[in-house]
Amino acid sequence: MKVGIIGTGSMGSVLLEAFIEFRALQPHQLFISNRTLKKLLVLSERHEGLNICRNNIQTVRCSDVIFVCVKPLQFASLIQEIKNDVRPNQLIVSITSPVQISHLENSLDCKIAKIIPSVTHKIGSGASLVMYGNRLDEKDKQILHDLLSYISKPMEIKESQARINSDFSSCGPAFISFFLTKWIDAAVEMTGSSREEITCLASEMLLGTGKLLTQGGVTPPQLQEMVAVPGGITAQALSQLNHSLDGVFHRLISTTHQKYDEDLEELDKLFDGPKINRPQY
Template structure:
């Protein structure tokens, strides 16, 4: 099977490198392209057998499984250019949440799916979100799950929870990275600890927290209970969080959903003919 990747921006590159490092596909079986070829060439420097093409149409001809990793408003143009070269036995995947599988099926003659990856997949961990088109062949459903299983825990989701699931899985690392940076900055500002030491401690704490959860030693509530001894220092910190966080996370989800609606409105007209 030959895999094609269209778009080598942040998530496109992460997907390419994860699939290759995770042995989901060999570099000689992958063909990539990007509007600015210098980005694709930079990836090829680390994977010499990787094939680069200037033409989206070439990927349509050669690849069996094609990932479209471009901005939402550019997906329609990519599908239009691919369509003449797609046969029923191929499969096309979009990795952007505003483009639904129904929209892809309305313009493409092959199996389609949506796969929303996460930056955590670069470390061959985390979750990838899968939604299949109604006419997606069963063999492709199995193949996609197998491919993504090399770099993540694939999880099939319903269309109506796409945004919130993506907020948690795909946007979540950025949100918690920001919170951790603020945590570190406050420690440096309020105490004598230096930035480098605080960053090392916070980073290792997050890694350890993840391993505790991964290995099932604790759930999030039981972990808090173990650390938060009655009348202790941690409890005083928890009180501050309870008083100050308020509805911050509710507002976060409201904001992402409003932006999502804007993105949906932009692409909706492209698929209404």
């Protein structure tokens, strides 16, 4: 199988590196293109045999499955660029949440799927959210599922639930890291503790907590009950957190959904608007 990656920015590079690191693909099976040649050269130096394509059309022509890893508002022009070169048996996979499967199926004569990956795939962990278009058969779905299984836990979801699910799977690592950073900052400021030592403790705690929740058969409320003895220090601190964080997560979800809706509105305009001339190569 030949796999293309259009866009080797943050998440495109994560997918590429993870596919190679966890032996889902060999470098010679990967075809990549990006607006900045320097990024491609760095990746090719790191992975001998990686195929650098001169443009996105070449990536499409050389690949069976193509992961499109560009920003939402770049999609419409990209579609116009590649639409005459896609083949009906190809699978194009968007990794961009607000770009809808219908946007792509109405524009491209091929099979369409959407995934929401996570930075945690760098270590072969985390969930990848998967949404299938109408043209995929079971074999197509299995191919994508198997590929993602090397680097993540694929979870099929409804596209209507993509935003809230990606708040946890994709944005979540940043949210949790922000919480830990603020906690560590306070500890260092108030107690003079070593930042390195506290960061190590926090990281190991987070790893162990994750294992309890995923492998230990424990739910988040049960975990709190296990640690928070009535009248104890943890219970007192949880009470303070409950008071201080009242409404925070409702506002967090409102913020991510508002941004998603804004992007979706812009994309609807772009995909319904005047067609962009296809560049000549």
